[in-house]
């Protein structure tokens with residue numbers, strides 16, 4: 001059940017996308033985070049391969065400046081405790097050899113070779129496509145409003161798409177997992193606070209492209225400010241860490257203060273910054289921050305069948321596959337249910353065949369087979385009509401009710417480039433209108449209509 005029109009629009013969409021190695025977690029304070037982060041880092045290697053998810057494994061450098069060396073070295077001790085391989089200190093000369101984009105005042109860094117980076121929204125889409133392929137039914141625009149409990153057992157959920165019967169309910173509602181938990185009468189005092197993280201995203205064609213995942217030394221509330229080259233080749237800087245009021249769970253704005261702070265921190269971290277005119281987007285994500293940073297992953301007796309995977313703050317993305325296995329084992333152990341692996345379980349899923357990055361000969365071949373590969377819809381990211389059409393088909397296949405322009409963007413990358421959709425958005429809208437069979441003025445961007453075509457009809461609505 002997903003309340004939004006599409007999957008992966010919660011905090012799994014807007015984050016730093018680091019597959020952390022696990023050397024930043026204190027095993028005596030957060031044992032589950034320490035264990036599942038390390039396991040998740042290993043599992044993502046397999047999942048990304050099997051599910052064709054864009055990922056890279058450049059390793060990370062936690063850069064320290066004057067007065068920070070002692071704090072940074074704490075992470076070598078944690079790495080030993082958590083058995084994270086290869087973590088060591090590197091000093092200036094080696095540091096600059098590893099990544100020449102680092103600023104001149106850096107004294108050294110903690111190097112963690114197993115750190116990776118993923119495309120988070122594409123990862124969620126890939127996992128869901130594979131799940132549906134293996135028999136899962138997805139319901140989008142299904143906002144869970146009530147958890148039905150009879151005789152201390154869960155019976156199902158009341159949603160905006162009707163009542164769904166269930167013997168076991170897993171609450172993985174991110175920022176709203178406290179609310180869903182309360183619906184089941186569990187952990188009434190448990191709250192999930194939004195902690196905002198803001199970012200700068202630069203155009204692909206800037207000179208500054210860190211080779212490694214760079215970040216400043218962590219503080220008690222954040223893993224530091226990162227400067228990374230995303231899996232799609234953009235320089236990205238962020239995040240900030242700012243606690244917002246408890247009810248600000250839909251806040252998506254950025255702030256002048258936050259962005260100025262990021263700029264300053266990255267001036268220290270990097271040798272040079274591209275001009276601000278090269279920023280193509282600023283955005284913010286909200287971390288689902290549980291009390292004391294403790295994830296709530298529990299299978300409850302009262303009500304029987306209610307499982308929390310709640311308050312999954314960072315490193316939640318890195319740990320996600322391991323959290324899934326952990327929840328599976330909780331269900332097996334706690335409820336003594338016999339879960340059998342499907343005989344015809346398919347672990348594989350392929351990504352949409354893309355024009356970008358392909359040798360011209362292969363593109364030629366694609367166009368010969370399907371001329372729609374020759375019609376470029378998004379010039380910034382070189383996305384063809386064939387890819388947009390494929391994305392629409394895939395959305396329908398997993399059960400997306402409303403095909404949105406944003407849904408196409410996250411599947412094809414049309415609109416993620418320099419012009420941020422100024423050029424291609426209306427073309428994508430036209431294709432949605434044509435292939436889904438909705439009027440142009442009804443095409444939705446995210447949660448609202450785009451408003452092109454016969455817009456006068458909107459006046460009468």
Ligand SMILES: Cc1cc2nc3c(=O)[nH]c(=O)nc-3n(C[C@H](O)[C@H](O)[C@H](O)COP(=O)(O)OP(=O)(O)OC[C@H]3O[C@@H](n4cnc5c(N)ncnc54)[C@H](O)[C@@H]3O)c2cc1C
Nearest residue numbers: 003010011012015016018144174197286287315316317318
């Ligand atoms: C700024 C920032 C930086 C981060 N950086 C990293 C990082 O580098 N590495 C890392 O490992 N982690 C990182 N994280 C943390 C990571 O993003 C989260 O731990 C992870 O995405 C949590 O996933 P989730 O599935 O629990 O929540 P979500 O992705 O938010 O999913 C919850 C879903 O439930 C849906 N939902 C909510 N309420 C209801 C309801 N009532 N009915 C139906 N559906 C509902 C939502 O729409 C949403 O799609 C970062 C987070 C932020 C915000």
